[in-house]
Each structure stands twice: as structure tokens, then as C-alpha cells.
């Protein structure tokens with residue numbers, strides 16, 4: 001299999017972390033591309049020109065990151081990153097939705113600020129930034145439930161928080177949510193986190 005990624009994409013990082021946590025690294029080749037340049041090798045597989053894309057067979061490409069993670073979790077049983085029982089499964093998928101939603105906002109604001117040049121943030125951008133703060137608070141309130149758990153929900157939280165470190169240093173998110181920050185420090189020690197870190 002081949003996983004097309006961009007080193008800065010939080011969605012691609014989530015999928016790559018799942019590859020590593022599932023022990024599939026020898027079966028998945030990681031291929032970096034620049035999705036913003038709409039390279040034919042990517043658009044031929046995903047008309048949206050977005051990463052990640054997982055190619056499972058010569059003519060079989062899977063996207064987006066949620067579908068890829070669900071597929072990878074089904075390739076082998078252990079470790080189970082998406083629980084099989086209904087309510088636990090929904091809880092993990094809801095965490096993934098919150099993390100991806102925070103990434104959607106963060107990536108969107110990063111692009112909007114580029115368009116906005118040196119002008120102050122517009123009210124629309126400020127509203128979006130408020131969503132990041134609200135999402136962080138919800139994530140923090142859930143830390144007591146994690147109890148050493150490492151599943152697709154916590155992988156998704158890790159990937160999205162790492163994107164804040166990459167693009168939003170000025171937000172100083174750790175100061176707003178110290179319990180979440182302390183949890184994240186323990187997660188940051190995992191090899192899947194260091195292997196997928198974007199180049200400095």
C-alpha cells in the first residue's frame with residue numbers, strides 16, 4: 001500500500017500514526033506530495049487533491065482520513081483502535097470528528113490569514129479562533145476518561161494538537177488547558193508521534 005501525505009497535514013499525520021500504531025509500517029510506503037500544487041499523481045487518485053490518500057491496489061484509492069483510518073483498523077485485529085461495541089465506537093468516532101473539526105478550522109484560518117495579508121484578523125477569523133478555544137476546553141474535560149487509553153480518538157486529538165504547535169505558537173494553547181497539555185506530553189513520547197513530526 002502507499003499513503004500519500006503532506007508532512008504538515010494533521011489529517012495525514014493521523015492516518016500515518018494509525019499505520020505505525022497498527023504495526024503496518026512494512027506494508028505501507030509513505031509518499032510525500034504537495035496537495036496545493038494539484039500534482040497529477042494525487043489528483044488521479046483523489047479529485048479533491050487532498051491528502052491523505054491510501055492506495056490499496058493499483059486502481060483502488062481510499063480517502064478521506066476517516067475512511068483510511070477505519071480501513072487500516074480493519075486490516076488487522078490488534079491493537080484495536082476503533083472499538084467494535086456500538087457506544088464505545090461512537091464515542092471514539094465523535095472524538096475524531098472533534099479533532100478533525102478543530103483541524104478544519106485551524107487550516108482554514110491559516111489560509112484565510114494568508115489571504116488577509118498584514119491586516120488584522122477579520123470578525124469571521126476571530127469567530128473561527130473561538131471555535132479552537134472551545135474545542136480545546138472540551139478535549140481537556142475528557143482527559144480523566146482517557147486512563148492510558150490510546151485509540152483513534154486520542155490519536156486524532158494528538159494530530160490536531162500538534163498542528164496547533166506547528167501553526168499557532170502564539171495561541172499558547174497549553175496555558176489555556178494545562179491538564180490536556182500534561183496528557184499531550186505523555187503522548188508526545190510515543191514513537192508514532194516522533195516519526196510523524198513535521199520537519200522543523
Ligand SMILES: N[C@@H](CCC(=O)N[C@@H](CS)C(=O)NCC(=O)O)C(=O)O
Pocket residue numbers: 006008009010011035036048049050051052063064065066100107
Ligand atoms: N476531510 C479531509 C481533509 C483533508 C485536507 O483538507 N487536506 C489538506 C491538507 S491539511 C489538503 O490536502 N488540502 C489541499 C487542497 O485542499 O487543495 C481528510 O480528513 O482527509
